[in-house]
Amino acid sequence: MENKENYKSGFISMAGKPNVGKSTLINSLVHQKIVITSDKPQTTRNSINVILTEEDAQMVFVDTPGIHKPLHKLGKYMVNIAIGALRGVDLILFVLDPTDGIRNSDRRVAKIVAESNIPTLLIINKRDKIKNMQIYNREITEIKESLPNLKGYLETSAVTGYNLAELKAMVKEQLPQGPQYYPEDVISDKPSRFIVSELIREKIFQLTREEIPHSTGVVVEDFKVRDNGMLYIRADIYIEKDSQKPIIIGKKGMMIKKIGQLARKDIEELFEKKAYVELFVKVRKNWRENENLIRNTMDFKQEGQ
Numbered sequence: 052m053e054n055k056e057n058y059k060s061g062f063i064s065m066a067g068k069p070n071v072g073k074s075t076l077i078n079s080l081v082h083q084k085i086v087i088t089s090d091k092p093q094t095t096r097n098s099i100n101v102i103l104t105e106e107d108a109q110m111v112f113v114d115t116p117g118i119h120k121p122l123h124k125l126g127k128y129m130v131n132i133a134i135g136a137l138r139g140v141d142l143i144l145f146v147l148d149p150t151d152g153i154r155n156s157d158r159r160v161a162k163i164v165a166e167s168n169i170p171t172l173l174i175i176n177k178r179d180k181i182k183n184m185q186i187y188n189r190e191i192t193e194i195k196e197s198l199p200n201l202k203g204y205l206e207t208s209a210v211t212g213y214n215l216a217e218l219k220a221m222v223k224e225q226l227p228q229g230p231q232y233y234p235e236d237v238i239s240d241k242p243s244r245f246i247v248s249e250l251i252r253e254k255i256f257q258l259t260r261e262e263i264p265h266s267t268g269v270v271v272e273d274f275k276v277r278d279n280g281m282l283y284i285r286a287d288i289y290i291e292k293d294s295q296k297p298i299i300i301g302k303k304g305m306m307i308k309k310i311g312q313l314a315r316k317d318i319e320e321l322f323e324k325k326a327y328v329e330l331f332v333k334v335r336k337n338w339r340e341n342e343n344l345i346r347n348t349m350d351f352k353q354e355g356q
């Protein structure tokens with residue numbers, strides 16, 4: 052940790068129900084794709100620090116799973132992680148997506164945010180999809196009034212970049228003076244193995260439908276740089292039932308091939324190295340209810356938790 056004069060720093064946790072654009076906002080703010088996103092709810096399963104270092108400040112954005120009513124043990128883990136990530140941070144970005152209304156699921160998150168006692172910015176994301184904001188006035192005012200620590204309000208689009216410079220300025224303004232927590236070349240607190248497993252999982256979320264994405268977990272078993280400078284990655288894809296195997300493998304292996312190809316492209320871009328990705332599908336019956344298997348997919352092993 053380096054101490055600089057007049058330097059600002061802090062931890063900024065995202066809060067919101069699933070699919071509101073928390074992860075997309077982080078990637079857009081740091082101008083790099085670090086955390087995974089998809090059009091399906093419950094994409095993010097763990098908390099991940101994404102670090103943006105500038106001349107005058109270091110912002111540590113904490114991506115979190117969407118807060119929802121969990122249906123299985125994995126869901127409970129996710130929600131506990133999301134709520135836990137609000138403890139002790141300097142600022143919360145509470146994100147709403149008004150595209151299908153502001154609902155009780157948002158009000159439940161508002162209650163948790165209000166109880167955290169942490170300075171909060173209320174973000175109305177996906178502004179590009181809304182023609183008339185007026186119709187949400189009543190709900191937004193009600194949410195604002197429920198937040199005793201509200202420090203600011205902004206409408207954004209993580210996709211078009213609308214108001215993101217303003218958002219960054221508002222975040223900086225709220226941060227206290229502090230040390231540079233991470234060296235300037237560090238962009239995430241997670242090991243490479245975790246990031247790789249996430250990229251593979253993202254492709255499954257993007258390419259498959261119905262219960263398949265949510266029933267899968269990815270564990271990177273091998274991550275090596277070979278003598279020729281190439282990355283070698285071997286990963287297991289967990290599924291819950293035998294009947295899901297033909298779907299994830301696809302006709303003539305086309306689906307698993309596509310997952311591997313798209314993941315490899317992202318991995319090569321991120322690590323700036325050629326990569327070889329080998330994927331295996333494993334049936335782990337009801338793994339989402341099994342503590343040890345959940346932990347494997349969350350990469351808790353390396354964190355010693």
Ligand SMILES: Nc1nc2c(ncn2[C@@H]2O[C@H](COP(=O)(O)OP(=O)(O)OP(=O)(O)O)[C@@H](O)[C@H]2O)c(=O)[nH]1
Nearest residue numbers: 070071072073074075089093094095117177208209
């Ligand atoms: N049009 C539009 N789409 C957006 C915007 N922000 C995010 N999206 C889309 O919304 C979907 C969900 O985005 P994510 O960033 O994965 O949402 P999340 O809140 O992290 O979701 P969970 O991880 O499931 O909690 C993706 O398809 C994004 O491309 C936005 O500002 N405008």
Ligand SMILES: [Mg+2]
Nearest residue numbers: 073074094095
């Ligand atoms: Mg997310």
